[in-house]
Structures are given as structure tokens and as C-alpha cells.
Amino acid sequence: MKIFITSAVAAATLFTGSLAYAQDDFSGQLKARQGQFRIMAINLGILGDMAKGETEYNAVAAQAAADTLVAVSMIQQAPMWPEGSDEMSIDGTRAQTTIWEQTDDFQSKWADFGSAAEAMQASAASGQDALGPLMGQVGGACKACHDDHRAPAD
Amino acid sequence: MKRLIITGALVLTAVAAAGFVLTRAAPLDADRFDSIDGDASRGETVFIASGCASCHAAPDAEGDGKRVLAGGQRFDTDFGTFAAPNISPDREAGIGDWTVTEFASAVTRGVSPEGRHYFPAFPYTSYVHMTDQDVADLWAFWQTLPADATANAAHELAFPFNIRRAIGLWKQIYMPDGFVLSQPETPEVERGRYLVEALAHCGECHTARSALGGMQRSSWLEGADNPSGRGKIPSLVPDDLDWSATDIAYYLESGFTPEYDSAGGHMVAVIENFAQLPKSDRQAVAAYLKALP
Incomplete structure (x- = not known):
């Protein structure tokens, strides 16, 4: 009887253990962090199309887009990047294990995006000419991180 | 028999000589740059x-x-x-x-x-x-x-x-004997050809390689496997890359795709270089890519 109970407990532990594991596909975290990048892309699109001259420059719209970039840069990142949510462990992400191996580097590159977003916020309303170099600064921050921490697309 | 041996020896010598000529490393003439500053x-x-x-x-x-x-x-x-x-x-x-x-x-x-x-x-x-x-x-x-x-x-x-x-x-x-795009129609396309085919050596990654590792120029810039073994290097020919010339030039300047995703991998270094070149050079690359068949 004792053996049976022990076995049952062990089995139950295993079962709930595997249940917990099955729920750890991190889909919520993936949606959240990929969503914030999507918000960035949409607002960079507003600014970039003005920089390229494809849409007419509008100071109010440019400022709103820049403000949104700064807002994204202020979202706390750690909860969205749990250990084990890298591309070697789960599907649906290109996040490389280097994010967890070189956390300081990852965080400093995210902070660089914040600095670039703040520069954009400070000058986006001052005219179309200013947007080009500002976009270059934001783009530089994106590339620097993607270069080291994002896996190539399939 | 003696004749056979002599013939055989001659053939071997010829093959060896041909092999020697074909495989030797030929430098440029020593005086080639004498009058170039x-x-x-x-x-x-x-x-x-x-x-x-x-x-x-x-x-x-x-x-x-x-x-x-x-x-x-x-x-x-x-x-x-x-x-x-x-x-x-x-x-x-x-x-x-x-x-x-x-x-x-x-x-x-x-x-x-x-x-x-x-x-x-x-x-x-x-x-x-x-x-x-x-x-x-x-x-x-x-x-x-x-x-x-x-x-x-x-x-x-x-x-x-x-x-x-x-x-x-x-x-x-x-x-190669000459450029892949043999007839550039404008000076801009010609400059783009020089940048893409010569200096920036885009074909080295964007063109598939043969089993011996040579560029397959019949499928020029049509994309390739990443030599790192992970992922694909995209095609740049007009049938596959539908970006506007402005989008291509802007990508080379900022690293942003038309969807405002940003470059990664080795393209980061490439864009870092292109961003320092004159805008006309980035536009020339775009014009060249648009001129490809």
C-alpha cells in the first residue's frame, strides 16, 4: 500500500510536472515581445516613409510616432524573455541563446534603442531633414542587436 | 615496346606540363602600375x-x-x-x-x-x-x-x-571573363554594376555555388544557402525582390526593409559600409538590381 501511494504520488508529480512543462511554450511572452517589435515597426514606418519622401512630412504625426517609440523603450523587458524561450528550445522565435549568455550586452543594446528613440522624440517635430539621421541612429541600434542576438530567417 | 615507353613518357610530360601551366599562379606584370598615381x-x-x-x-x-x-x-x-x-x-x-x-x-x-x-x-x-x-x-x-x-x-x-x-x-x-550584365543601359546602371559585381562583391553570398565552391553565374544573384549552414541568403533579382528602387537604396542606407524590419547577420556590416557611400552609389545599386533580367 505504501509502495502504491509512493508510486501514485510519484506518477502524479511526474504528470503535473509534464503538464507544467507543456504549458511552458511561452506563447504569451512571445506574443508580447514580438508585438512590441511590431509596434516599433509600424511607428518607424510612419517616420521612415516621411524620411524617404514617400509620405508628406507632418510634425504632429512624426512626434506621436517618436513618442510611441520611447514608450516601447520603457516597457520592462525581463519578464518577456524567460530562460528557455530561445530558438533552440522552442518554435516561433529567432531569439538566440546569446541573449541569456550575454545578458549585459543584450540589455545595453536595448538601452541604445532607448537613447535613439529619445533623440528621435527630441527632434522629430523639427522638420523632415532631421528624420534621416535620426532613423539612421535607430536603425543602427536595431541592426547591432539583430547582428548578435537574432537568428537568420529560414 | 621502347616506342610505347617513349610515347608514354612524352604524354606524361605533356600532361604534367599542361598541369603545371594550368595550375601556376600568374601575377600581374611588374611595371603595370608604373604610370598610375x-x-x-x-x-x-x-x-x-x-x-x-x-x-x-x-x-x-x-x-x-x-x-x-x-x-x-x-x-x-x-x-x-x-x-x-x-x-x-x-x-x-x-x-x-x-x-x-x-x-x-x-x-x-x-x-x-x-x-x-x-x-x-x-x-x-x-x-x-x-x-x-x-x-x-x-x-x-x-x-x-x-x-x-x-x-x-x-x-x-x-x-x-x-x-x-x-x-x-x-x-x-x-x-570570370567579363561582367554578368554585359550591356548596362545607363551610366548609373554601369556604376551599380561595378559596385555590385566588383567592389561590394554581392554575388559571393547572393549567388549559389557549385560543388567546387564557384559562383554559378547562370543563376546570378538568385539567392543561395547561407554558408554558415543556417538560413537562406535571399534572391535579389526583380522576379523575387519586389522592392522599389527607393526602398533598396533606403535599405542600404538605414538597414530598414520596406516593412521596417531591420537587417541582421552579415548584411549589418554591408549596410554599415553602404551607409558611408554617396547616396548616388546606393541608388546606382538599386538601378542595377532593377536592370537585371
Whole structure:
């Protein structure tokens, strides 16, 4: 009887253990962090199309887009990047294990995006000419991180 | 019988002689650059467009450190691992004691001053199109770069890919005679052709390679497997890349795709270079890509 109970407990532990594991596909975290990048892309699109001259420059719209970039840069990142949510462990992400191996580097590159977003916020309303170099600064921050921490697309 | 032996010996000698001729490393004529003066400031543009630092800077170099061509980056391929050498102007560890003609033979023919073949990880099948003036300007710019004493790391190649002499045969097959786009319709497309096919050596990654590692110029810029073994390098031909010319030029300036995703991988280094070139050069690349069949 004792053996049976022990076995049952062990089995139950295993079962709930595997249940917990099955729920750890991190889909919520993936949606959240990929969503914030999507918000960035949409607002960079507003600014970039003005920089390229494809849409007419509008100071109010440019400022709103820049403000949104700064807002994204202020979202706390750690909860969205749990250990084990890298591309070697789960599907649906290109996040490389280097994010967890070189956390300081990852965080400093995210902070660089914040600095670039703040520069954009400070000058986006001052005219179309200013947007080009500002976009270059934001783009530089994106590339620097993607270069080291994002896996190539399939 | 004696006749057979003599004939056999003659045939063997002929084959050996032909093999010797076909596989030898032929440098440029020593006097080729005698009447060409290099201009260092023009050479800086050639340097940036050719992406020299992207492979020959130290692995973690940032900013001005990328002008120190100490080597040490490693490139994994199907043939083994190549280690980029020190090509800084250091007279011992680098290439500071070379002549301009030796430099030109290395860059445009893949031949070392000692008369050996370089492995084609060094993109001389693209640089072969470089003008003599650009080579001379590049060498003049080289003299302004910092020297570095880092010793070269050895390549790690398996037999038979480590036989340098065989590269002579490989060159017979894969050194191009002319440009892929033979008739550029405007000066802008012609400039774009020079940037894409020669200096920026885009085809080295964006064109698929044969089993022997040569560019398959019949499928020029139609995309390829990533030599790192992960992911695909995209096609740039108009049927596949539907970006506008403005989008292409803007991507080369900022790294942003038309959807405002940003570049990653080796394109980060490429864009870092293109962003420093005149806008007209980025537009020329776009015009060239649009002119491809």
C-alpha cells in the first residue's frame, strides 16, 4: 500500500510536472515581445516613409510616432524573455541563446534603442531633414542587436 | 615496346606540363602600375565599398577599431574554416612590405607575392573587375591605416581542399571573363554594376555555388544557402525582390526593409559600409538590381 501511494504520488508529480512543462511554450511572452517589435515597426514606418519622401512630412504625426517609440523603450523587458524561450528550445522565435549568455550586452543594446528613440522624440517635430539621421541612429541600434542576438530567417 | 615507353613518357610530360601551366599562379606584370598615381582619399571610398574591414578587422572591433586590419575572424564553410589574415601595413605581420603590383596581384588575381594561390574565400573572382586606378587608390589609402602585429591564424581545411596548386585549375573554371550584365543601359546602371559585381562583391553570398565552391553565374544573384549552414541568403533579382528602387537604396542606407524590419547577420556590416557611400552609389545599386533580367 505504501509502495502504491509512493508510486501514485510519484506518477502524479511526474504528470503535473509534464503538464507544467507543456504549458511552458511561452506563447504569451512571445506574443508580447514580438508585438512590441511590431509596434516599433509600424511607428518607424510612419517616420521612415516621411524620411524617404514617400509620405508628406507632418510634425504632429512624426512626434506621436517618436513618442510611441520611447514608450516601447520603457516597457520592462525581463519578464518577456524567460530562460528557455530561445530558438533552440522552442518554435516561433529567432531569439538566440546569446541573449541569456550575454545578458549585459543584450540589455545595453536595448538601452541604445532607448537613447535613439529619445533623440528621435527630441527632434522629430523639427522638420523632415532631421528624420534621416535620426532613423539612421535607430536603425543602427536595431541592426547591432539583430547582428548578435537574432537568428537568420529560414 | 621502347616506342610505347617513349610515347608514354612524352604524354606524361605533356600532361604534367599542361598541369603545371594550368595550375601556376600568374601575377600581374611588374611595371603595370608604373604610370598610375594612387589617391588616398579616393581610395577610402574603394576601401569602404569593397568591405575590406568587414572581414579583416579583428573579430570584436568596433568603430575606428575596424580600420585595424589585424585579421582573426573565422569563416566556416563546407570546405573547412578560413581564418582572415592580418593585412594591416605592418611590415612583418601584415602586408606593409608589398609593392602596389603585388597588392594588385593579390586583390585582383588571388596570387601572393610568393607566387601562391589564395583560397577563394578572398573574393578575387569579384575584385578581378576592379580598375587599376581603384587598386592604386586603395593601396595609397592603405598607407594611412594603422599597423598591427597580430600573427596570422592557420586555415583549417581538410584534404583535398588544402591543396593550393589545385586552385589554379579552379581559377580556370571560375575566374570570370567579363561582367554578368554585359550591356548596362545607363551610366548609373554601369556604376551599380561595378559596385555590385566588383567592389561590394554581392554575388559571393547572393549567388549559389557549385560543388567546387564557384559562383554559378547562370543563376546570378538568385539567392543561395547561407554558408554558415543556417538560413537562406535571399534572391535579389526583380522576379523575387519586389522592392522599389527607393526602398533598396533606403535599405542600404538605414538597414530598414520596406516593412521596417531591420537587417541582421552579415548584411549589418554591408549596410554599415553602404551607409558611408554617396547616396548616388546606393541608388546606382538599386538601378542595377532593377536592370537585371
